[in-house]
Amino acid sequence: MALHQGVTIDDIVVEYHRGGYPIRPLDGFAAHVEPGNLALLLGPSGCGKTTLLSCLAGIQEPTSGHILVDDLDVTSMSPGQLTDYRRNTVGVVFQAFNLVPSLTARENVMVPLRAAGVAKREAAARADLLLHDVALGDRGGHRPGSLSGGQMQRVAIARALALDPPLVLADEPTANLDHVQVETVLRILRGLTARGRTVIVSTHDSRLLPLADQVIEMSPEHAHDMTPMIVVNLDPGEELFDEGDEGTRLYRVDDGAIELTRGGELLHTARVGEVFGEMAPLFNLPRSARAVAAQHSTLTGYTVDGFTEQFGGEELRRLVSRFEED
Numbered sequence: 001m002a003l004h005q006g007v008t009i010d011d012i013v014v015e016y017h018r019g020g021y022p023i024r025p026l027d028g029f030a031a032h033v034e035p036g037n038l039a040l041l042l043g044p045s046g047c048g049k050t051t052l053l054s055c056l057a058g059i060q061e062p063t064s065g066h067i068l069v070d071d072l073d074v075t076s077m078s079p080g081q082l083t084d085y086r087r088n089t090v091g092v093v094f095q096a097f098n099l100v101p102s103l104t105a106r107e108n109v110m111v112p113l114r115a116a117g118v119a120k121r122e123a124a125a126r127a128d129l130l131l132h133d134v135a136l137g138d139r140g141g142h143r144p145g146s147l148s149g150g151q152m153q154r155v156a157i158a159r160a161l162a163l164d165p166p167l168v169l170a171d172e173p174t175a176n177l178d179h180v181q182v183e184t185v186l187r188i189l190r191g192l193t194a195r196g197r198t199v200i201v202s203t204h205d206s207r208l209l210p211l212a213d214q215v216i217e218m219s220p221e222h223a224h225d226m227t228p229m230i231v232v233n234l235d236p237g238e239e240l241f242d243e244g245d246e247g248t249r250l251y252r253v254d255d256g257a258i259e260l261t262r263g264g265e266l267l268h269t270a271r272v273g274e275v276f277g278e279m280a281p282l283f284n285l286p287r288s289a290r291a292v293a294a295q296h297s298t299l300t301g302y303t304v305d306g307f308t309e310q311f312g313g314e315e316l317r318r319l320v321s322r323f324e325e326d
Contacts, residue, residue, distance in 0.1 A: 007033040007056070007167065007198060012065035014051050025051045026062070031216050033200060035070075038193050038211060041202040043218035044245060049202035050095075052218070053169045056200065057092050058082045069167055087116055091160030093170040097152045099144040105131060105155045106140035112162040130158040134188055150181025157188055168192055170201045174208065186211055228306030234258075234293035245287045247280025249301040250319075256297025260289045269294060278307075278319050 014026040025048035033039040041049045054060035055067060058074050067074040069089060077085060099108050109127035114120065131140050134154040144152050153173060160168055170189065174182045182205075190211045192199050201208060209215065232251070234240060241247060243262060251258070251270075258270045267289055270276045280287050281304050308316055 006035040006037070006070075007200065008066075008068040009052070009056075010066040010068070012052070012055060012067065013063045014048070014055065014060070015063045026055075029065075029218075033198060033214060033216075035198055036193050036196055037213035038190060038199045038201065039214040039216055040208055040212040041200065041216050041218055042204065042209075044204050044242075047218045049218055050171055053092070053171050053200070053202055056167075057090050057169055058085050059092075087112070088163060089165055090167045090169060091163070091165040093153070093156050093160045093168065093173055095172040095175055097144070097156045099152055099155060099159075101144050104141050104143055105136060105147065105151075105158075108144070108155055109159045109162055112159060116163055126162065127158070130161055131155070133161075134158050135184065148181065150177050150184060153177065153181070153185055154188065157185070161192075166197055168197055168199045170199065172203055172205075173201060174203065174205045182207060228303050228309065230301045232299040232301055234297045234299070236293055236295050238293050240291040240293070240299070241277070241287050242290045243287055247277060247285070247287050249303060250278040250281060250307055251276055251291075251299045251301050254298045254300055257294040258297060258299070259292050259294045261292070262289045275307075275319055278304075278316070282316075282320065 009029060009031045012026050012029045013024060015024045029048070029052065041052060043049055051060065055062050056069075056074070058077065062075060065075065069085075072085065072089065074082075074085060100111070103111070106124060106127045109130055110120075110123040113123035113126055118126070128137065128140055131137055134157055136151060136154055136158070139147065139151060139155075144155070147155065157170075157173075160170075168189075173185055173189065177185060186208060189199055189201065193213070230249075231254075232240065234256070240251070240258065252275045253270050253272050255272060257272075258276065260267045260270060260276060268276075270291075277287070277291065279285055302310065304316070
């Protein structure tokens with residue numbers, strides 16, 4: 001079964017609430033992947049890549065928008081139709097492998113086949129063929145505990161291909177793999193499109209770039225959350241943002257303390273009443289430091305317009321002048 005129209009993502013919104021305020025990891029997101037292409041969803045952790053894959057897989061229902069896979073509108077399917085879609089149209093390779101530890105590699109690949117009603121002998125033959133295709137023909141009788149990370153990832157790929165889906169989704173497939181293992185997994189993923197499949201891979205691994213037919217860059221979480229003022233509650237050790245993240249808010253500490261570090265070195269501890277994080281949203285820069293709660297902390301996060309409305313433009317200029325003086 002080959003795709004003829006590819007994958008169309010039209011104005012997808014996913015919204016949920018955390019800490020008492022709305023989060024939209026996807027807000028009006030749109031893209032099109034041509035049939036038979038390998039497309040990368042490229043971006044840092046927390047930018048909505050896994051959320052989008054979950055929607056494409058029919059696992060998570062978006063708040064609004066449409067996803068079309070060939071002529072199938074995934075977002076309009078009934079529960080029964082979604083079951084058929086997940087069984088026959090899409091194969092998913094999970095970052096954590098999700099192999100059953102008590103089953104052999106062969107038995108893990110057989111699981112979706114047996115669930116689809118394929119006879120045991122036929123399922124075993126199909127599993128052996130798929131394991132051979134991913135260079136694990138001699139590992140069919142091994143359980144996950146005796147396989148390397150790269151081998152487990154290849155078993156997961158074989159399992160995703162068990163029912164010959166035209167669409168394959170892979171979530172961070174090279175995470176925690178060494179260089180040799182990465183090359184093997186990349187070669188397999190690239191080879192899937194030669195058989196007419198469409199492959200969509202979420203990653204922050206730049207080593208995949210040369211393989212891609214399309215690169216879809218995704219913005220970090222909160223990039224589209226432009227509520228003027230939000231309240232954030234953090235547990236000790238919980239991260240607010242990391243170095244390199246895109247920043248759309250500046251923050252005021254209402255309770256607790258936030259440690260700001262760069263390269264593991266403590267730069268400053270922001271305490272009650274202090275404001276930090278203004279340079280990224282003001283000048284469209286990546287975050288220059290990591291912000292982590294030193295204790296239970298409550299913050300107010302402002303957009304630039306929200307902060308100006310609350311405290312005035314002069315206060316914002318005063319914050320920026322700290323860096324000019326340095």
